[in-house]
Amino acid sequence: MSAIAISNGPDQMRVLVIEDDRETQGFIARALKEQGHTPELAGDGETGLALAEAGSYDVLVVDRMLPRLDGLSAIERLRKGGNRTPVLILSALGDVDDRVKGLKAGGDDYLTKPYALSELMARIEALARRASPAESSTTYTVGDLVLDRLSHKVTRGGGAIPLQPREYRLLEYLMKHTGQVVTRTMLLENVWDYHFDPQTNVIDVHVSRLRAKIDKGFSEPLLHTIRGVGYMVRAGAA
Amino acid sequence: MLPNILRTSAFRWIAAYLLLFLVAIAGVVGYIFWLTSEQLNRELSGIISAEVAGLREQFETGGLGNLDRAIAARSAAPGNSLYVLADSGGRRVAGNLSGLPADLMGKSSGGPFLYSRKTDLGEEMRHAVGVAIAVPGGLALVVGRDVEEQQTFAAAVRRAFLWGTAIVALAGLVGGLFASRALLRRVDTVTQASRSIMAGDLARRLPVSGAGDEFDRLSQGLNAMLERIEQLMVGLREVSDNIAHDLKTPLTRLRNRAETALTDPAGGADRQALERTIQEADGLIRTFNALLAIARLEAGQGSGSFVPLDLAEVAREAAELYEPVAEEAGFRVEVEIGAAPIVRGDRQLIGQAIGNLIDNAIKYGRPVGAKAPSIRLSVEADREARLIVADSGSGIPEADRERVLKRFVRLEASRSAPGSGLGLSLVAAVAHLHGGSIRLEDNRPGLRVVVALPLARAQNAQEHV
Numbered sequence: 001m002s003a004i005a006i007s008n009g010p011d012q013m014r015v016l017v018i019e020d021d022r023e024t025q026g027f028i029a030r031a032l033k034e035q036g037h038t039p040e041l042a043g044d045g046e047t048g049l050a051l052a053e054a055g056s057y058d059v060l061v062v063d064r065m066l067p068r069l070d071g072l073s074a075i076e077r078l079r080k081g082g083n084r085t086p087v088l089i090l091s092a093l094g095d096v097d098d099r100v101k102g103l104k105a106g107g108d109d110y111l112t113k114p115y116a117l118s119e120l121m122a123r124i125e126a127l128a129r130r131a132s133p134a135e136s137s138t139t140y141t142v143g144d145l146v147l148d149r150l151s152h153k154v155t156r157g158g159g160a161i162p163l164q165p166r167e168y169r170l171l172e173y174l175m176k177h178t179g180q181v182v183t184r185t186m187l188l189e190n191v192w193d194y195h196f197d198p199q200t201n202v203i204d205v206h207v208s209r210l211r212a213k214i215d216k217g218f219s220e221p222l223l224h225t226i227r228g229v230g231y232m233v234r235a236g237a238a
Numbered sequence: 239m240l241p242n243i244l245r246t247s248a249f250r251w252i253a254a255y256l257l258l259f260l261v262a263i264a265g266v267v268g269y270i271f272w273l274t275s276e277q278l279n280r281e282l283s284g285i286i287s288a289e290v291a292g293l294r295e296q297f298e299t300g301g302l303g304n305l306d307r308a309i310a311a312r313s314a315a316p317g318n319s320l321y322v323l324a325d326s327g328g329r330r331v332a333g334n335l336s337g338l339p340a341d342l343m344g345k346s347s348g349g350p351f352l353y354s355r356k357t358d359l360g361e362e363m364r365h366a367v368g369v370a371i372a373v374p375g376g377l378a379l380v381v382g383r384d385v386e387e388q389q390t391f392a393a394a395v396r397r398a399f400l401w402g403t404a405i406v407a408l409a410g411l412v413g414g415l416f417a418s419r420a421l422l423r424r425v426d427t428v429t430q431a432s433r434s435i436m437a438g439d440l441a442r443r444l445p446v447s448g449a450g451d452e453f454d455r456l457s458q459g460l461n462a463m464l465e466r467i468e469q470l471m472v473g474l475r476e477v478s479d480n481i482a483h484d485l486k487t488p489l490t491r492l493r494n495r496a497e498t499a500l501t502d503p504a505g506g507a508d509r510q511a512l513e514r515t516i517q518e519a520d521g522l523i524r525t526f527n528a529l530l531a532i533a534r535l536e537a538g539q540g541s542g543s544f545v546p547l548d549l550a551e552v553a554r555e556a557a558e559l560y561e562p563v564a565e566e567a568g569f570r571v572e573v574e575i576g577a578a579p580i581v582r583g584d585r586q587l588i589g590q591a592i593g594n595l596i597d598n599a600i601k602y603g604r605p606v607g608a609k610a611p612s613i614r615l616s617v618e619a620d621r622e623a624r625l626i627v628a629d630s631g632s633g634i635p636e637a638d639r640e641r642v643l644k645r646f647v648r649l650e651a652s653r654s655a656p657g658s659g660l661g662l663s664l665v666a667a668v669a670h671l672h673g674g675s676i677r678l679e680d681n682r683p684g685l686r687v688v689v690a691l692p693l694a695r696a697q698n699a700q701e702h703v
Contacts, residue, residue: 094530095534096540096543096584096586097540097542114523116516116520194559194586194589194590195586196531196586196590196593197524197527197528198559198560198593199594199597199661202559202562202593205562205563205566206559206562228516
């Protein structure tokens with residue numbers, strides 16, 4: 001990570017929140033500050049678009065329904081101007097069609113209201129990381145756990161860990177977001193490509209099976225449960 | 239009432255028809271009248287010409303004296319012929335007319351004129367037609383014919399026609415009013431019935447007279463529609479009652495919890511209470527989302543994104559997601575793929591439906607006794623594709639099978655278990671959106687849910703090969 005101050009890495013991000021509801025704005029800003037990020041706020045689509053075009057942000061959080069210029073149009077214009085900043089769309093419309101429309105307009109992720117703030121934070125961080133170069137590396141390493149993305153082989157402490165295809169993809173996603181909280185919904189969406197409420201703790205059971213394979217018999221656990229939010233893969237837990 | 243009748247379409251049609259009818263009659267009668275009088279006129283002028291020719295011959299053979307005599311003879315004969323021969327001073331020399339008629343003077347082609355005739359009652363003016371001819375020697379001859387009777391007859395015909403027309407028009411209008419009033423009365427009963435339905439009397443139906451006419455057919459059609467609307471309304475009321483109950487209960491819990499935490503003097507319960515509050519809110523959001531999803535599906539939204547899907551693949555993927563959680567709960571999961579039918583659908587929706595069914599089986603499909611719990615997910619296909627989730631629990635009594643598909647319906651036995659009572663409703667809505675159906679069957683023992691989906695057309699074609 002470059003040490004130059006203007007480059008905001010995922011550790012300290014500049015996030016533009018375009019949302020017309022003052023209270024929601026406040027909640028998001030506060031949560032971002034608590035995570036050590038710098039939020040900037042816009043109350044309508046036009047102001048938001050102008051700010052987004054002028055400043056350099058790590059992530060944009062855009063409400064779909066905004067005064068003056070609706071969220072999707074703002075994103076479309078931004079993309080036409082060549083701006084590739086990751087965008088998270090917030091919307092009360094949660095249909096498959098609505099989601100597809102949002103992503104087509106240039107959104108990178110889509111979160112349906114009402115949402116948990118922890119879910120929003122986890123997604124903002126994941127988006128910022130997506131824009132960083134770590135994505136393209138061929139191996140993910142966390143402590144002594146190594147995932148080879150070319151051979152699809154996973155080893156820990158040099159010993160091979162046999163994984164089912166789905167377990168592999170689950171671990172790959174978790175390791176891609178090493179050090180970040182990954183929510184159950186994010187796993188369901190990204191690993192299984194399901195966008196509905198699974199009713200039960202299906203994800204937890206999958207994760208605990210994975211954990212049994214990668215952490216069992218090792219002194220240092222790498223796959224952590226973040227209570228009330230989700231999971232995180234991390235070495236040298238504080 | 240009358241203005242209403244005049245405004246009815248029936249009356250307007252009848253009036254228009256009547257007008258057309260009268261114009262046609264007037265045309266025909268007028269033509270006949272014209273033709274007849276033309277014929278008569280031609281005959282008349284023929285007779286007059288013949289008379290004139292005869293008198294000219296008399297004059298040419300015997301001179302004035304001969305003409306004089308001929309006129310006197312003809313005038314004496316009874317008939318409608320009129321003659322007068324006058325000298326240059328206009329004095330009558332011979333004939334039955336008293337003098338030269340002023341109307342004819344100066345007209346070489348002749349025409350109508352009036353003359354007076356003495357009768358028992360005095361003098362009367364009568365219509366005649368004639369022609370004036372100059373006779374050598376400064377004399378003038380008028381030959382004519384009395385047409386008074388013809389005129390009287392024509393006037394009678396005209397009068398008869400006008401009266402006839404008036405009577406037909408009057409009869410038509412009265413008939414039209416009566417017919418319109420009868421139609422209007424039937425329309426009014428329908429309107430009245432629909433007004434009272436609009437006012438909230440949903441059980442009311444439009445009157446059917448039993449005559450089997452177009453009004454009955456219309457009423458029957460509308461009644462069928464009203465039947466459907468009433469069903470939907472009843473369903474809606476049921477749903478809103480259920481929503482009120484099933485959302486109010488957790489909302490009350492949520493409020494009570496926050497209240498209790500607030501009034502706790504120690505303040506130590508705050509954190510836990512807040513966590514529980516969030517959980518409760520999440521539950522509410524979940525129920526709310528499920529309700530919205532079902533409503534959208536039932537409204538037919540979402541079918542626009544349908545694509546051909548391999549149902550076996552969709553089932554395998556969903557089973558893969560749910561298998562661990564079922565196994566964790568002690569169930570053995572069997573996936574039996576007997577066919578790979580292609581259906582047009584949405585992978586998310588079908589996946590969610592399978593998930594709901596497996597989730598239900600885990601929650602309510604636990605067998606009584608020592609039998610090992612199991613869930614079987616199978617895919618079959620023949621004329622339709624079938625997705626079957628079967629458990630070995632206590633099943634659902636036949637009487638309740640229809641009912642459990644409705645929103646929020648939970649059987650007594652499962653009331654205590656967690657769940658919203660929306661799972662099967664959503665599965666049913668997904669099945670219907672895909673043009674399919676859902677059947678609940680007895681798995682002896684256990685519940686067997688069959689979701690039947692129509693095959694995509696490509697698959698049909700393959701089957702016929």
